Amino acid sequence: MSSPTDLLARLVGFPSVVGGPNGDIIGFVADYLRGHGIEPALVPGPEGDRWNLFASIGDASRPGYVLSGHLDVVPAGEPDWRADPFVLRRDGDRLIGRGACDMKGFVAAALAMVPELVAMPLSAPVHIALSYDEEAGCRGVPHLLAALPGLCAPPLGAIIGEPSGLVPVLAHKGKAALRLVATGVAGHSSRPDLGANAIHALLPALSAAAAQAVALQSGPQDPRFAPPWSSLQIGTVAGGQAVNIIPDRAEAQIEARAIHGVDPRAILEPVVAAAAGLAVDWLSSYPALALDGDHPLARLLAELTGATPLGAVSYGTEAGLYQQAGIPAIICGPGDIARAHRPEEYLTMAELQDACALIRRLGRRLCL
Template sequence: MTAEELLERLVGFPTVAGTSNFDLMDFVADYLRDLGAQVHVLPGPEGDRQNLFATLGDPTVPGYILSGHVDVVPAGEPEWKADPFVLRREGDRLIGRGACDMKGFDAAVLAALPALAQMPLRAPIHIALSYDEELGCQGVPHMLAKLPDLCAPPLGCIVGEPSGMVPVLAHKGKAALRLIARGVAAHSSRPDLGTNAIHALIPALMQARDLAEELAQGACDARFTPPHSSLQIGVIEGGQALNIVPEQAEARIEARAIAGVDPRALLAPLTQTAGIEAEWLASYPALALAADHPLAELAAQLSGSTPLGAVSYGTEAGLFQQAGIPAIICGPGDIARAHRPEEYITRAELAAAQAMVEALGRVVSAA
């Protein structure tokens, strides 16, 4: 199957984050087994989602991972011109939810595997497909925990998030936190008989605002935009009606951390607010790969592009690095098209990603 045909199949599976991906993973597993790959389907604790790890070559030899996620964000925007889960072609554009972020890379990798299967690979090439990346990289940690039983310590990992096929050395880390205040409902004419949960939440919100201002004046890394860590209150919910004292209120807050800063540590003071419950929603570390690292040099060779210092969006690459696996970002498409209606990737971008994967096969075959 061509990369375009594979992308059509992948887009056709509506694998919205937080929902089952069994049908897509079954399709990919069968495709990989037909090529002679060793395939491990790794169920997640949720029960209806799974990761997949597959290997071409000898898994006892250190090799390289090609990493992608198969979940997508919802596609409920009214601006879609047709069913977002049916790939549509307009000129060179291949349009559909996930076409750019990041089923395009997944399809390119799968399309390259028949050629790789015919190469005398001296080092293995692994395919790592994860779930629920869009919910804060929740799936891949379960796969990373099993990796020591599946292969020798890898030499590196290429995460194919859309980067215009330019290798990216660093990205910010992220943590997300839910704060919950509980009160007692009452009629608003008798607030003395109730406890206002929204009022109880205000001190934590003010503290979050103050922390955000401190971060804007704090440590900087000029590779990022903005160059400092950041914190923002993204969602506030609470109350039923104006004439009811609200019995519950919550806020969801996120922090983005420059390399070298623990994103959870930025939010940790909020978890100590008196009378407030705190629940961690997600977190992943920043990525920081040295420009002279062999993986950076390899990615430059494979892509034909000089590595970029950093991007401000986050990926699973930081988690691979945290697990002791050097990681870099390099994938087709533009991140500006992600999470938007009429999301697309071009045929040329798809072809460039497939060419990069096949080039990796030639490099490890000549090693």
């Protein structure tokens, strides 16, 4: 089974929702690769029930290129799905299913091209790197990157196959997110002197977050992004049971998105400083991506795609972590990010075939 459509159907059929075990889908990919004479390395995370996968086609002792994707998907609980989101279905040219676009389509294309790549006299290897829990803030790939020096020579570059219409993308913002938890003492609202209001305890940190969000607008700017400044927002606030009960627990989740050169965790420092007495739980953190348009990787992808690289996108990827690890990275994958995280998510047949063609051209380029 090496048809890209068949492979996409199998991948979509695994409900590999972020934050859960991924042994089934990892096992399927590993067995598929072994069937083509490739022994993958499985790199576990600390959770104990999920793994990254890394495989090399060609001589791994030589510098080569990484095709990078994630196998997790966001939940599919939206009521507007017209059929089971974990059963790929075709409607005209559309291949519909959770993860079809973000980003099992790119993974299916990479796997479909394995037989052709194996048959090529590659002068440099092509690596396949698949991660877990990307949708939770890129939690899986750091463990893979830490293991990479023992798996291959330093790569020349990584192609992150997030949906970009197969247009190379040079930059994205970094992100950090945290949860604040306040604990109080419940009681009747008529006797606030006998309780401790957890929601009130959150207010200094929430006020600091709101003030920081405004201050960032006059801070460093990068015109490639919309908005051009780093940003911060309070995403969720929860607490309390009824208006006449003193709330004994409250929490808020806050995120920061940072332009290149700005540490997203540093943006949240005023919030953390104002959170005295609260529990602070960092949920995720990854750096911005910034690849120079004249970098050899950017020129290579422009050549392979025939498209002028795009300066920046607003969504985040694992590319910044690859770059932080010393591996040049660029975003280039099939589909449109506007279809991701939505009901009736889809990739077209043409987009899937175009992704295969891109990988084929990369392989042929490495045979020169």
